[in-house]
Amino acid sequence: MFRPRPFALERFFAKHEFSARRLLCSSDCESMSVRELLALEPGSEESLLSLRLGYTETRGAPALREALASRYEGPGADGIFVHAGAEEALLNLFAATLSDGDRVVVATPCYQSLSELPRALGATTLPWHWRIEGGRWILDPDELAPLARGARMIVLNLPHNPTGGTVSPSDFAAIVAVARKEGCILLVDEVYRGLELRETPRLPAVCEAYERGVSLGVFSKNAGLAGLRIGWLASRDRELLDAVAAFKDYNSICSSGPSEVLALVAARNYDILGNRARALCERNLDAFEGFAARHPDFVEWTPPAGGSIAFPRxxxxxxxxxxxxxxxxxxxxxxxxxxxxxxxxxxxxAARFRLGFGRADFAEGVAELEEWLGAGSGKGPAVAP
Ligand SMILES: Cc1ncc(COP(=O)(O)O)c(C=O)c1O
Structure with a gap:
C-alpha cells in the first residue's frame, strides 16, 4: 500500500507560513506580480489574455519545452517533460520507475520527498551522508560505489537543501561514473541550479552528463515563481519519460494553461530572474554572516556553496x-x-535550523532577531539542564 508518512516540513509550514511575519527559512526566492513578469516580454499580456482554457499537452506546451530545452545540451524538446511543480515530477518519476525491493541511494539529509516517496513505494533507501569537512558541506564520492552496488537509482540534490552544499566538478564526474558502471538512473534534483554562490562553479546538468541522468528543474526557487507550479524533468532516456507519461495520466494529466504561458516568459528571461535572485541571496548572506560573526555564542556557521538555504547549528x-x-x-x-x-x-x-535567505526582507528579519537576542525575552529564561 502506497502511503507516505506526513511531510514534516510541509506540516510545519501549513501551521506558520501564512501567519508568521518574517520568514527567515523559505527556500523560494522573492516573488513578483503577474504584471512584473509580463513586463519582461512585449506581447506576453496578449498571449495570456487570448489563451483558450482547454486541456494542454501532457508533456507541456511545445514552445515552453523548446525554451527549456535550449538551456540544456542533449535532451532537446522531446527530452523535456513539464509538471505541476517539481513535487509532481518527483512523484510521477518515482512511481513510474521504482518498485518493491529496489535499492535507492539517497544523499541525506534531504527534502523529504526524495527519500520518503521511494520508501513508500517499497524501495530500500540507502543513505549517503552529507558531512562537514574543512569548513564546508561535502559528499564523499568514495562512499558511493559500495552503496550503489545493484542500485536502481541514485538520488542527489545539488545545490543541496538544506545544507547549501554541492560537489566539485571532478567529484560530480566520479558520481556519474559510478552510476554508469551500475547502469542505474541518476536523479539530480537541480531546483537550486543557477544559484551557485560566490564564484562556486556551475555543474553540468545530469541530463547532459549521463544518458540515464534525470534533471529536475522548477521555476519556484531562483525564478521566484513558486505559485506557477511549473517544474520539469529533462532527460535523454525516452523510455523513462514514456513511463512517466503513463503515470501522469492518473495524476494532473497536464499543466495549467495560464501557468504555461507565464512560464514561457520566465523561461525566456531565466537569466535575468536568476541573476536577480543570486544577487539578493549573496547580499543577504553577507548580512547573516555579519550577524553570525557578532554572535558566536548563538550560531555555528557553515557557509552554503549554492541555493537559497543554509543549515547552521x-x-x-x-x-x-x-x-x-x-x-x-x-x-x-x-x-x-x-x-x-x-x-x-x-x-x-535537532540543534540545526534551516535558514532561507532568498527573500527581500531577510536582512530586516536578521536585524530583528539580533534585537530580540539582545533584549530581555531572547536572553532568558534559561531552560533547565
Ligand atoms: C530540493 C527540492 N526539491 C523539490 C522541491 C519542490 O519544489 P516545488 O514546491 O516547486 O514543487 C523543493 C521545494 O522546496 C525542494 O527544496
Whole structure:
C-alpha cells in the first residue's frame, strides 16, 4: 500500500507560513506580480489574455519545452517533460520507475520527498551522508560505489537543501561514473541550479552528463515563481519519460494553461530572474554572516556553496539557553513572528535550523532577531539542564 508518512516540513509550514511575519527559512526566492513578469516580454499580456482554457499537452506546451530545452545540451524538446511543480515530477518519476525491493541511494539529509516517496513505494533507501569537512558541506564520492552496488537509482540534490552544499566538478564526474558502471538512473534534483554562490562553479546538468541522468528543474526557487507550479524533468532516456507519461495520466494529466504561458516568459528571461535572485541571496548572506560573526555564542556557521538555504547549528550557549532549534523556533515565532525551521524536521541534528535567505526582507528579519537576542525575552529564561 502506497502511503507516505506526513511531510514534516510541509506540516510545519501549513501551521506558520501564512501567519508568521518574517520568514527567515523559505527556500523560494522573492516573488513578483503577474504584471512584473509580463513586463519582461512585449506581447506576453496578449498571449495570456487570448489563451483558450482547454486541456494542454501532457508533456507541456511545445514552445515552453523548446525554451527549456535550449538551456540544456542533449535532451532537446522531446527530452523535456513539464509538471505541476517539481513535487509532481518527483512523484510521477518515482512511481513510474521504482518498485518493491529496489535499492535507492539517497544523499541525506534531504527534502523529504526524495527519500520518503521511494520508501513508500517499497524501495530500500540507502543513505549517503552529507558531512562537514574543512569548513564546508561535502559528499564523499568514495562512499558511493559500495552503496550503489545493484542500485536502481541514485538520488542527489545539488545545490543541496538544506545544507547549501554541492560537489566539485571532478567529484560530480566520479558520481556519474559510478552510476554508469551500475547502469542505474541518476536523479539530480537541480531546483537550486543557477544559484551557485560566490564564484562556486556551475555543474553540468545530469541530463547532459549521463544518458540515464534525470534533471529536475522548477521555476519556484531562483525564478521566484513558486505559485506557477511549473517544474520539469529533462532527460535523454525516452523510455523513462514514456513511463512517466503513463503515470501522469492518473495524476494532473497536464499543466495549467495560464501557468504555461507565464512560464514561457520566465523561461525566456531565466537569466535575468536568476541573476536577480543570486544577487539578493549573496547580499543577504553577507548580512547573516555579519550577524553570525557578532554572535558566536548563538550560531555555528557553515557557509552554503549554492541555493537559497543554509543549515547552521545553535552554539552550545544557545542550546543551554533555548533547548534545541525546535524550541527556539516555537518561541521566536510566538514572541516576534520570525520563523526559523527546526533541523529535526529533516530527521537531522535537532540543534540545526534551516535558514532561507532568498527573500527581500531577510536582512530586516536578521536585524530583528539580533534585537530580540539582545533584549530581555531572547536572553532568558534559561531552560533547565
Ligand atoms: C530540493 C527540492 N526539491 C523539490 C522541491 C519542490 O519544489 P516545488 O514546491 O516547486 O514543487 C523543493 C521545494 O522546496 C525542494 O527544496
Amino acid at each position: 545553535l552554539a552550545a550557549a544557545a542550546l543551554g539557553r533555548f533547548g534545541d532549534a525546535g524550541a527556539l523556533a516555537e518561541r521566536l515565532v510566538s514572541e516576534t513572528g520570525i520563523l526559523l525551521l527546526p533541523g529535526a524536521l529533516y530527521e537531522a541534528d
